[in-house]
Amino acid sequence: MSDNFATSVLNITTGTSETVTDLTHDCEQFLARAAGGRDGLLNIFVPHATAGIAVLETGAGSDDDLLATLHTLLPADDRYQHRHGSPGHGRDHVLPALVPPHATLPVIAGRLELGTWQSVCLVDTNMDNTDRQVRLSFLG
Template structure:
């Protein structure tokens, strides 16, 4: 059993989704593991990870709009407002999605479905640099 770990730095443009499937594929290729697991972990409380459709960009727009409805940027709704009106909603959105993902590796590739991609979900309004730890375990 071998392990490999790297940290990806992902630039975001503010609220929305950034597909990182290719970067994760690159980390997997670097690890040289044919069968196993990839675990992804984002080191932030106001951003998250998801696996979602990557074929139609309307899916990600609809996801952004749905999260806006679930956790609106209305400071009158929250106690924690010292970091701006988008911070507490970002924490809620992060809790509703995932901060870690585990994906099987089969024949040296992520075992994703045909239309699936891996995304960083940026929940803050301003651009950020987000860190995603990629841990590969297998043979």
């Protein structure tokens, strides 16, 4: 594998409630090892059909607002064709159409280039799957 590419997998336990999990620190730690001070791109990918990656402000209520908005847009009821799992689980399979399972972000001089209030987050509304993997890949 080229010195210009590095990848690693995070194992995240999200628990049995809907969550927005901040991955920014994990991304920064990965880049400290992988980027070597270079410019490039960080790709964050969650290989699950019921989770997504979002870039948003956390800690000021925006993460809760996102979950509330998803409840409005995707109610957890029996309207969905996809019906295995807990009631309303079909909504979890629609989530990646609104919160995609990936993000690609700029890396400048080995550091993640985010806005002042931006964080990289795993969004998981699936209460049936408590263990998630997130693949971080640096191309520089």
